[in-house]
Amino acid sequence: MKKRQLRNRVRELRRQGLSISEIVRLTNTSLHTVKHWVRDIVISEEVLQNSPHGKRYRAQIAAAHVSRVKHRELRRHYQEEGRIKAREGNPLHLKGCMLYWAEGGKYRNQIMFANSDPNMMLLFIHFLREELTVGDNDMIVNIHAHTTNFDEIQRIEAYWLNLLSLPVSCLGKTSHKKGSKSRNNRLEYGICRLEIHNTQLIQHIYGAIQEYVGFENPDWLG
Structure with missing residues (x-):
């Protein structure tokens, strides 16, 4: 034809x-x-x-x-769980939610937190483990390295996995680009992105943020 x-x-x-x-x-x-x-x-x-x-x-x-x-109402329910948790006034829960509000990706069905600061990454993963009871098997680590050298990339991957106490099985994709000639002008360990594909948990965080700060954001509900 x-x-x-x-x-x-x-x-x-x-x-x-x-x-x-x-x-x-x-x-x-x-x-x-x-x-x-x-x-x-x-x-x-x-x-x-x-x-x-x-x-x-x-x-x-x-x-x-x-x-x-149906799924919108389910997300509303998950946000309410976050609101209830926020009313308990747990300092670590507050820190984790506020950190995500400032630095996290605003997706409907997944948590995505990326940063080059090891202390921020440590605080956020501590929040995930202690407040949201996220297991290691649910976490995916993606890294953006500012180098194309194979040995350096492996060193960077090992750095983030060791820092976050995560097994190699959590390592997802490592992207890379040619870094600056000056080590002072590039991030030595690149950027680490932590992902958890879980609608309930991201909506929990959204509900808690709104409860802590006192505002409504219908876009997060979808």
Whole structure:
């Protein structure tokens, strides 16, 4: 089938109410191409009401909405857990949450804390272990090294793992770039990024931050 014929076929299937994934399967066309070809097509209400494909599409939209609402309420519950914990007034919990507010990545479903300061990293991992009971197996360490020398990169990786008392199995990706010729103008141990992929814990931190400081941030809830 020629490209123009294929494109017309794809667009016609979309007008009939077929989902993107169904069109990809039926026409053996890439997902990117299908999305590009049908990006301007709005499925009519008549199709949604009467076509079997339209009905399936409506069901998918409804299911997606239910899922979004469910997970948003779950995140709200996790934030409330953080608020409750904040009311206990534990100094380490306060320090860890405030440090994350200042330096941490603001993602919906994961903790991501990056810094070159070993003392900040030590404080934050102490907070994770003591206040959020995060185990070593749940932590991923990614490092950005300011060198391309293999031996130096290994030394930097060992430095952060030893400092944070983490096993080699926690080591994720190490990226690197050529450093400055002057050692005074570069970070000797690069930047360490600690990641924990856990929605409950990041939302706990968000809830606690809002409780400690006394404000609301709906963007964190999603």
